[in-house]
Each structure stands twice: as C-alpha cells, then as structure tokens.
Amino acid sequence: MQPPRLGAVEGGHERNLPFTSQCQTEDMTLDSLQPDAASSHGEGVPEEPFDVEPPYEPDDEALAAVEKYGDRFLDRELSWLRFNQRVLELAEDPHLPLLERTRFLAIFTSNLDEFFMVRVAGLKRRIAAGLAVPAASGLMPSEVLEVIWSTTRELVERQARLFRDEIVPALSDAGIELVRWDDLDREEQKTCKRLFKDRVFPVLTPLAVDPAHPFPYISGLSLNLAVLIRNPKTGKEHFARVKVPPIFSRFVPVGNQRFVPLEDVIGEHLKRLFPGMEVLEVHTFRVTRNEDLEVEEDDAENLLAALEKELLRRRFGPPVRLEVEESIAPQVLELLVSELDVREEEVFKLRGPLDLRGLHDIADLPRQELKYPAFVPTTHPLLAEVESAAPVDVFKAARRHDVLLHHPYDSFATSVQRFIEQAAADRHVLAIKQTLYRTSGDSPIIDALIDAAEAGKQVLVIVEIKARFDEEANIRWARKLEQAGCHVVYGLVGLKTHCKLAMVVRDEPDGIRRYTHIGTGNYNPKTSRLYEDVGLITTDERIGDDVAHLFNNLSGWSRNASYDQLLVAPDSVRSGLIEQIHREIAHHQAGRAAGIRLKANSVVDEAVIDALYLASQAGVTVDLLVRGICSLRPGVPGLSETVSVRSVLGRFLEHSRIFWFENDGDPQAWIGSADMMHRNLDRRVEVLVRLPGDDNVASIGALLDLAFDESTSAWELDSAGHWTRNAGTVHLQENLIEAQRRRR
Template sequence: MAANPGQIPHGDYLPDDRFLDREESWLRFNQRVLELAEDTDLPLLERVRFLSIFATNLDEFFMVRVAGLMRRMATGLAVRSASGRQPREVLERTAVVAHELMLRHAACFRGDILPALAKQGIEILRWDELADTERENLSRMFRERIYPVLTPLVVDSAHPFPYISGLSLNLAVVVRDPETEARLFARVKVPEVLPRLLEASPDRFAPLEDVIAAHLTQLFNGMEIVERHAFRVTRNQDLEVDEDITEDLLQALEKELLRRRFGPPVRLEVEESISAEVLDLLTEELGVSEKQVYRVPGPLDLGGLSLIADLDRSELKYPPFVPSKAALPSEGTIFAALRERDVIVHHPYDSFTTSVQRLIEEAADDPRVLAIKQTLYRTSGDSPVVDALIAAADAGKQVVVVVEIKARFDESANIEWARKLEQAGCHVVYGFVGLKTHCKLALVVRQEPDGSLRRYCHIGTGNYHPKTARLYEDLGLLTADPEVAEDVTELFNHLTGYSRKVSYRQLLVAPNTLRSGLVLRIEREIGHHRAGRPAHIRFKCNSLVDEVLIDALYRASQAGVRVDVWVRGICALRPGVPGMSDNIRVRSVLGRFLEHSRVYAFECGGSPELWFGSADLMHRNLDRRVEAMVRVNDVGHRDELIRFLDKGMNDDTASWRLDGDGDWTRYTGAPDNPATDIQTHLMRTRRWRTVDGG
C-alpha cells in the first residue's frame, strides 16, 4: 500500500486494501524466528533451537494453512482473502516466500551454525567426512539397531509406488541389476523411532539417512546402487470431523487420527542434488506440481536439530533461571491467601508449581473442598495437575473436567487423558458441537469452617501445562472474588449443561460477547478522546486478524486515539498509514520465552479498564471457540500490567516494528547502547510487583 500523505481522508472511509495478507504475515513471523537463529549475539545452542523451531513451525504451516487453502480451492469454496488476493495469488505468493525462507534457513545452518558448532567441538558430518573408526561404530549400530527395522519397497509391474506418509523422511534409490542391466526404483523409509542424528563419537553426529544410504548394498544384495536421494512429503494433517452427525466424538477423532497421515501432499522437499529422472518420478507418483517442490541443500528435516540443542553444554545456552515463588506466601494455605487478596501470576517469571499447580493440589488434599472444575486444552504427559484431579476424585470430591480433545496435534494425548480421568471417576465433558473450549479456567468449591461455601478461581492465558509454563509467557488471576466466582460457575454450567447464559459480570466470553465487548470499548475510547479525556488502547496478543476489530482500531486512530499493538505472530493490520492508522504502532517481541499472554487495556478517561484471558483476535477465537477474558479490578494490578505493556512498546525495548507495507524491521539499539530485552529485564527484577500487590 502506498502511504502518501492525504491519500486516505480522515473520517470513516477505509480502503479495500487495508488488510495485510494473513498467510504471508505468518511466514514473516517465522522469518523473525529465523532471524533469532542468525543472531550471533545469542548463545549458540539457543540459535540451533530456533533453527529447529523454524523448521517445525513451517511443517505445521504447510500441514494446516497451505493444505486448508488447497482443499478449499479444490472444492470451489475458496474466496478472495481480506487482503484482496485471489486464492491462487495467495498460494503462489506463499510458495515464493516459503522457498526464500527455506533456502535462507539452509544457508544459516550450513554457512553459519555448522562452523560455529565445530569451533565448540560439536560436529554434524556427512558420511564421507567421518573417521574410519566412526564409520565402524555406525556400521555396527546399523547392523544391530537400524537394519532390522528397515523395509525397502521396490516399484515394478508387480509392486505399485508405495504410500509415503506425511513428514516421513525417505530415500529414493535407483538400483541396477548387473545381469539384466534393468534399472529399478525403490523407496526406503527412514525409521521415525530412531534418533534423527546418530552419535558417531562424542559430540560428532551423522544424519540417520546418511548411515542408511552408506549401507544400501545390504538391503539390495547383489544390486548396484546407481543413485540415492533423500526426500520428504508434507501432507494435509488438519482434522475433519463432522460433529453434527457424530454421536461419539471421542471414537470419531480416534479414527480420524488414523486417517490423518493419508491426507493429500502439499509439499515435496528434496535435496538439491536430486536427479531430474528421480524427481520426475516422485512428482508424477505423488501428484505434486513443480511449485510444490522445494529443493534445498541437505540434510532435510532440520527440526531434528532439537537433539543438538538439548546437549548438556550449559555454557552454550541461556543462563539458568529459577522462577520466583514470591507471588503467594509459603506459610498457610493458598485459600487463606486468596481470601485476603487477589493474586496475579506472570509465568515463567512466577512459578507455576507454587501457584496454579498448588491451587489444584491443595484442593485435592483439603477435606473441606467439595468440588473441582477445570478446563484442559493441553497438558503434559506426566501432568501433576491431572494426577491431582484423579486424587481428588479418589477422595470422593466431585471433579468435572472439560477436555478439549480437538486441540490441534494434541488430540491423541488428550484422548488418553480423557479416558484416564473417566476411569478415575471424574466427570469428563467434551464441550460444544462446533466449538473448541479454549478458555483456561479452574474453580474450587470449599466449605469454610463457619459452614459457608466459598469459591476460588483461576483464569489464565495459558494451558495447565507445567513444562510449557517454564517456557511460555502467560498471566493468571487467582481470586476468591464472589462476582468472578459466580461468573466462572455459570460458565462451567454453560460448558457442561444446557445453560443459555451469554452475559457475565466480570468476564467477556466468546463466541457471544467478546468481539462486541472489545469493539464497544474501542468506541468508548473514541468518545473519551473527543470529549478531551485521556484515551489510549493497548493490546497484547498472539495474532490480530479479525477484520471487525482491525476496522474498529482504524476508526480509533482516525479519531486521534493512540493505539499500541504488541503481537507475537500474525498481524493483518497496517500501521502508520497516513489518514488511516497514523496513531497505531505495532511491535513484536520474540526471545527466550514464547510471548503468549493476551491483554487488552483501555485508558477509559483516566480510570483504566484492563482484561486478560485466552482469546486472540482471530475469527476462530471469536466465532468458533469458547474463550474467556477476565476484568482486572485491583488498581495496583492494573497499573503494573499497564507499565508492563508500556515497557514492551517502549522505543528503547528490543523488538520488531511493523510498517504499513507488511515489512518488519528489527530494533536492537546501538552497539554501545543496546536496547532493553524485556524478558531479561523481567528475569532480573524477578517481580514486577510486590507480594502484597502494591
């Protein structure tokens, strides 16, 4: 979009091209991840981890976003995007940007990371680069651990081309029969049950496919190996379950998970050394077009670099960080503390274990607790939260768990936990038809010594996942406030029963009131500004895509209201466009922790109103999920959260800055005056408020 002064008149006029493309914006987010891998100021193994994250992020993008677009195009359901691009234009542009980023990713790995690792005594080597003793070690490993699980599949008149499962790494092998001179094609699947990189000697590794390729003569005895090339297919792996006609959603999902790996291909990755003959065979048999082929320098599947990032080399990683336990007093019960005051916890700076997990565990052990109700969207494989819920059920307490078994890529784990909870006697509910339950809620009902019932709540922005709570930045409110408790009780009744409750006192809940509630507050800010009262909108979220809310922010900017948006990933809003978004700034922070909290603050004429919760500003969150945002009532908490938001948007804070054309520019400060890393700042201060809430 051209940003010429006066091009867009002030007022209610908004141009058709006012939205950035969602898919390209996501790719630009992953580009920011890649820029962290390229940053030589970061610890080396953390850079390796960012390379791995980039690769796995891109896999998911193709499996879900690209696959979904291709599916809609094939069925004739695709329409022009909000950015104005036709579906085919979106797909073509996506392919161009993805190609560029994949080559840049490979160049970073080969030209920068590999030499840097070698200087630290860590090497990833191809077979020809290994020492003779290392090859002997790997040959022994091949005989003992690899050869028995390999299955070469030849293609001829009696054997059709085999099915290639999604994200599996494979070798395309051409062999020649020395007697008949016949050339045959075969596929060898690289076993997923084995490590991606094999240790040939201490801190020296070789790709698994290289070891297999070096021993192909043992698989094709008596045949001549003409050529072999690694390749990898990405398939559509988004679930499709018609809930309207499915009586048992749990069983339907289990069946769909089995089918998931058979989705149509959306990407073919090959090493750039592949021959035209083999590539033509693969594209024809897999049914992929030239634009779906991604040639990159090997090795493929660099998501496996997480194995290197996990090496025990503390000097090459971020320094250790221990979360603060000061959010709640260690003496007495958590219930006594919450009767005195509300507590806001900020993970990972505040300990999840001694706050949120403690609430559930104390509730399970406390004989005065009558009931526990909780939502579970994602949790860990050895979850102490789930263990506490099971213990509570064993103790005779009523335990209700709303399990979202449609949580993308965690469906299998959630099905397992749902069955385990049911077997323990918990009441397990799977939410609504057509809606995902994404809100983060816990409710504890306790009988106090005087015989009265009191309810204790947790409303958060993150999942009840102890492991990711050490890596994800999230907020949570722990409270015994009667109005909040009444709202949470009514929302649980809505989730588990047939309540038609849609409005609440201290909550905004999607899909009924969240979007309209935020738009109403944006419009109020416009009114405050026009009346000469303080007005300022501050949003922090993972993604900003919803056109209704973006247009509301544009109108606020046109009216003169300052708008600050702190977004981690996708942003379809164009900031800084004269006449439309002059007063809007968009920043992004990426770093050691995954910025994950969602906070929405309004200056409200000098009496700020602030909300946080589970919802991003995307169609799926506002229309197809049950999300909950809670109002922050404590003045001290509001002030501290606003200072946190302002720190993230401060011109002296390290961040990426978005312009009206969709380009992100990284700001790190001057060499002699580096910008403030907000995550490091919060780790150093350990607390951004005192224990007593002051």
C-alpha cells in the same frame, strides 16, 4: 505433544503510570509493581463492568471513512510467513548463544511444517472445491499461494545457507561437529557400522516399486531415501523407498561430540538391504501432507469415535509439499512428482540435510556455556510471604488478596499446579471444575484430578479433544479421567473450548467459598516454563458467579450469555472489546485521557481492526504488541496514523493476551485466552476477565510500559507489512528475568 510449536519463541503511553528509567533497574515482575501488594481483592472495581455513560456509536459517515480504504488489511498467511522470518532472524542473531540459534533453526522448520499442513492445505482445498473467494486482503487464494511459494523458497534457502555457512562452522569451533559420512574416520565408520547392524537394520523395511509392488504410501513429514538399484544380471533398474526410522536420533553420535545424519549411515549400508543388487543412487526426500482434521460434529453420535476415525484418515491426506536434495537425479524426481501428484511449484530443492527439526537434539546437548543462562522460576511473593519449607497454602493466600501471576517468572508448580493439588488433598474441598485444552503427558494436574475424584470429590473436567495435533493425547486423558470417576465433558457442539478456567468449591466456617483461576495459557507444567502467560487466582464473588455459570453452560443445558466480570466468546468478546474501543473514542472526543494497548498472538479479526482504525482516526493512541500474525496496517495517513505495532520474540514464547484501556485515568485491564481471530471469536469458547483491583491493573500497565518503550528491543511493523528490528537495547524478557532474580 510435539515440541512446542515455537519452542522458546513462537513472541508506553500510559498517562497515569508513565514509564521511567527506574523500571529498568528495579524489579519489573508483576507483583513488585503493585503499589499495595496486600490490598484486598476487588478494590477499585465499580459495581458494573462498564460506565453508565452511553457508549460512542460510529455513524455511517465514520464507518465509510474507514471502509474507503479497500486495502486496509494485510494478508494473514503472508503475515504468518513474516513471523517465521523473525524466528529465522533470531537464528541469524550472532549475539544469541550458539545452541539457542541452533534451536531457532529447528523451530523455524517445525513452524513451517505446520503452516503447510494446515494453512497451505486449506488454501489448496478451497481452490479444489471451487470455494475460492478473495481474502480480506483482497487477494485470491491462488494469488496468496503464488506469494507463499516464492517467499517460502527464499526463506528455506536462507535457512540452509545459514546452517551450512554459519551454524555448522560455529558449532565446529565450539567442539560440536556435524559431519557427513565421508568426513568420518575409520574408527567412526566402524562405530556406525555396528550401530546399523545391531539396531537400525532390524527396523528398516525396503519397499520396492514394480508391477507387483505399487508406489508405497509416504507418511507426512517422514524422512525417506529414494534408492535406484539395478539387477546386474538383467541390467534392469528399479526404484525403492526406505524410510528413515523416527525412533532413532536424527544425528548419530560417533564420539567426542561429533554427529552424522542417520540417513547417511543408512545410505552407506544399503547393500545389506538389497543383496545381489547394485545400488546406483541414493537421495533423501520428504513429503508434507494435509493433516488438518475435519469432524462433522452434528452428524457424529460419538465425538470420540468420530475423532479417532478421522485421526486414522489424517495419515492419508494429500501432499502439499515435496522437499528433495538439490543433487537428486532427474528421473527419480520425475517419478516422485508423478506418483505423489505434486506440482512443480510445490517441489523444494535444497542442499542437505533435509528436515532440521533434529537440531533440537543438538541444542539439548549439556553445553550450558552455549545456552541462555540457567533460569529457575520462583514462588510468587504473595503465595509465600514467609519463607518456609512447608508447601504453599494457596487458599490462605487467595483469601487475603488476589494473586496476579506472570509465568514463567512466577512458578507454575507452586501456584496453579499447587492450587489443584492442594484442592485434591483438602478434605474441605467439595468440588473441582476445570478446562483442559493441552497438557503434558505426565501431568501432575491430571493425577490430582484423579486423586480428587477417587477421594469422593465432585470433579468436572471440560476436555477439548479437538486441540490440533494433541487429539490422541487428549482422548487418552479423557478416558483415564472418566475411568477414575471424573465427570468428563467435551464442550459444546461446534465450538472448541479454549478458555483456561479452574474453580475450587470449598466448605469453610463462614460458608461456601469459590476459588477461581483464569489464565491465558494451558494447564501444562512443561510449556509453562517456556510460554509467557498471565493468570489470576481470586475469591472475588462476582468472578466466581460468572465462572460457575459458564461451567454450567459447558456441562449442562444452561444458556446464560450474560456475565458481570467476563467477556465470553462467541457471545461477547468481540462486541465487548469493540464497545471498550468505542468508549476510548468517546473519552478522547470529550477531552479526557484515552488510550488502547493490546497484547496478543494474532490480530486478524476485521471488525476489531476496523474499530481500532476508527479510534486512530479519532486521535486515540493505539499500541499493539503482536507475536505472530497482524492484519492491521499501522501508520497509514488518514487511517492509522496513531497506531504502532511491534513484536517481541525471544527465549520465551510471548503467549499472554492483555487488553488495556486508559478509561479517563481509571484504567481497565482484561486478560484471557482469546486472540483477535475469527476462530477464537466465533468458533471457540473463550474468556476474558476484567482484572479486579487497582494494584493488578497498575502491574499490567507497567509491564506494557516496558514492552512499548522505545528502548525495548522489538520488531516494528510498517504500513506495507514489513517488519524491521529496532535498535532497542533493553530486552523485555531478560529484564524480567533479572528482576525475578533480584526478588529471589
């Protein structure tokens, strides 16, 4: 897996649990906010997921009052660019530790790469196929592309200036020097010469361009040298391409925490690659290609084989961007543009060095004083109520009460990972069922599932091999699991299985008991330390029944679309949430307490947004916490005056999806894997679970209180689509870290 797409970013009005300043000074972890941590699971949950009262149904007049605002949706692509701008603003923030600012520069680059590989490529593909239709924002794809080119150009130039004028000098002041070849002293140049001779030179492959050698294929995101050489005997000039090997560190250490770009080292020694020739010019360039996959599952007898074939094809996707150094010679640029078939607006001229993803290596330097203070997650108190050196007994704890986890503050290793490992080793466990979307390369969860299968337990694993950019790793783990005897299923045709579910079936003295985990994040021990997520471990029988039915739907021919405590996409997540929104409208119209608070990565789905507009027009307060894309316009007179939208980005990537409804003073909270996007609601298997127990709902409510409090630092969205950082002094993640430390 690549470094996390955002690395460490990406990203109240509650009436019966008002936010107080005390929340800022006392423990703010989810478990500490529970009024009765030892209360039994399921307390306070009615028999039916919704009230008996008929729900509110908007009439034609109410719908027309929303639909008359033809420009009510912000463009999703442009909203994403504003998200990445917020990441860049973190790199610009002088209050953040220097190496963290450096990492945010690298994250900004990685984010933009993926945006071009997928979103920009998709826009170009639609235009080329003659399928260009207006987006919900009303903009045509060609219009969106024009804004993308200009906005992206501004952002990357801003990034380059920040790197050159602020980050590099600040790093130098801290004793970390990023220099170019001419800045090296004689001994450092000798060091680089030895490195080139011993390690780099044997790996390089110069590719010439002439009638016998066509223009070489340039792989996506690779860093390359465009070399202009001349034959001294004939005077004829030739072009050659040299790929900078990605197997070496991008910034070469030369001692005393001084680093020089690898392309500088290669460029200085090109005469060894072209003996007898004159090296006239050397320029770095980089190509971004369409790397999204398209697998027609209906026509593929074997999904694994089809996907493997498509992965090979990915390397040859058409270019969507060409990055060059601004000093590039006109004739070299003309050749690249012609051979790569890119348009003028797709060329980005920048001051070097290009491709700042390599700054991750600099950010990883062992200079703790230049980073966030060290943070170590702790075991959830309900899983370790008595301090002991013995491993956590998840089953014993879950039998006593539900456990609502909040990662990374609550340790993933001693909760979710321990849950699967304990199940694999427990002789009373009969079966383990789990979904896997993304996991790490050395996942102990994979090892535990293999151990369980080899011990004779029934192990079902729903592996989503189509998880973008993790396809190869997931194919590898799928085969490894199959070889160990696990039942491996690739989900439903046409749908990605994105839900985060694990179930353990255990034979106990009083009968079979099911232990269930439902979360908002992947079963990935590595990203669990960087991503903020919530999860529930429960023995609630109704939730267990629902999850068992869902696993049967995914692995067999069962088609049960009705669930008691779950909303499941593509059948009921959108409709279920809209029904909840409508219910809040009914409460407000009847004079009862009403309010809606949602936390998500993206809010794009037009039907959900229109329902929120309806709620606002009725006077319901709507608060959205959106890390990334938001197509809803808040604060529009007559449409969304009671809607506020804010975004929190920082050390951890805000990844959890939470849906909270006031419900006449008896709040409901749902958590799950679904963002408010078409792909999640229509083309994925997603799950939201209604949290059982008043204590769990209160914990979520208090967390949202802090997130939406005016004193909490965040970016706020206006009706024009602009995000502005507020003057808040309370940092949500730092507050929760401090609470966790006090708990420890």
